[in-house]
Amino acid sequence: MLTGLQVAVLGGDARQLEIIRKLTELDAKIYLAGFDQLEQSFTGAVKENMEDIPFEQIDAIVLPVAGLQATGEVETIFSKSHLRLSKDIFDRTPKHCVIFTGISPPLLTNMAEKAGRKLVRLFDRDDVAIYNSIPTAEGTVLMAIQHTDFTIHGSTVAVIGMGRVGMSVARTFNNLGANVLLGARRSEHLARAIEMGLTPFKMNELSAVAEKADIIINTVPSLVVTASAIAKMRPHTLIIDLASKPGGTDFRYAEKRGIKAILALGLPGLVAPKTAGQILANVLAELLKNDATK
Ligand code: NAP
Numbered sequence: 001m002l003t004g005l006q007v008a009v010l011g012g013d014a015r016q017l018e019i020i021r022k023l024t025e026l027d028a029k030i031y032l033a034g035f036d037q038l039e040q041s042f043t044g045a046v047k048e049n050m051e052d053i054p055f056e057q058i059d060a061i062v063l064p065v066a067g068l069q070a071t072g073e074v075e076t077i078f079s080k081s082h083l084r085l086s087k088d089i090f091d092r093t094p095k096h097c098v099i100f101t102g103i104s105p106p107l108l109t110n111m112a113e114k115a116g117r118k119l120v121r122l123f124d125r126d127d128v129a130i131y132n133s134i135p136t137a138e139g140t141v142l143m144a145i146q147h148t149d150f151t152i153h154g155s156t157v158a159v160i161g162m163g164r165v166g167m168s169v170a171r172t173f174n175n176l177g178a179n180v181l182l183g184a185r186r187s188e189h190l191a192r193a194i195e196m197g198l199t200p201f202k203m204n205e206l207s208a209v210a211e212k213a214d215i216i217i218n219t220v221p222s223l224v225v226t227a228s229a230i231a232k233m234r235p236h237t238l239i240i241d242l243a244s245k246p247g248g249t250d251f252r253y254a255e256k257r258g259i260k261a262i263l264a265l266g267l268p269g270l271v272a273p274k275t276a277g278q279i280l281a282n283v284l285a286e287l288l289k290n291d292a293t294k
Contacts (some may be wrong), residue, residue, distance in 0.1 A: 002028035002288055005059050011076030011083050012064035018277025022285050031130035034076030034083045055092040065102025090115035109281055122208045131279040133168035139267025140169050143240050153177030158209050161219035183211055207232050218248045225249040233259050240264050
């Protein structure tokens, strides 16, 4: 239980509702800012203006998954008012206060560092990334269905990258009956691909693979789907790039060649916001419980 713990949840989207639900169930006291248009209420959670939150007593601050915008504003879909975060707010919290975010843009990292507060990036965690790879893979299937006129079953799908997302995506498309080719640079990843019943290829073989693929799914956050690979693709080939901005595809060249290329970001929040929120809520609750027992 989190009895006695005081948490400020500042802004966010539907995923925050799962966090609020979980933390209130565990008996934490929650202050919400940026939720004035939310009709739902939670026992143990009070809606406040940012300036009315008693930050001096707050043990943890939960920010939206994107952390903080470059303007210093905290994004919220549940309010029309602007939530501004400043170092002064962190300074007001007790020294043990932990700040939770999904990712941390430089402004947030600097602010937390200067205030000397611990910043936890939930998306850096292996467990969160692996859990998130499940809705990501499902979202990728949705994209493939929406943007092609052929079945996944029987089609040739090249997945690039054997990280947490690549592995789940490759397995999902393989289970749907696609002929999955897996591109990676490390020999152990190529070995794992064989163990999973996939056909491995080395990164420098991508151009040859591109010639026969119906769908290319990239998970590598570097430019790997280059103009020379795109030049080999057949007109119906679909590129789904999952890697964080700006993706790993030469989108300009793909457009020039008339190859459909989609940068499909934030799929967990898009296709399964409840699950995506529960993933964060469960990990957050565990971390808070561990902190509380220290
Ligand atoms: P990860 O576990 O770190 O995997 C990334 C993979 O890329 C690793 O296998 C890495 O191989 C490989 N790689 C990196 N640079 C490479 C290069 N230059 N050439 C070849 N391979 C390279 O990351 P992840 O959790 O799978 O996430 C992958 C990307 O998807 C990230 O950008 C993440 O932000 C994004 N993502 C997107 C969504 C969405 O909804 N679109 C959801 C979740 C995550 P090595 O091991 O050899 O370095």
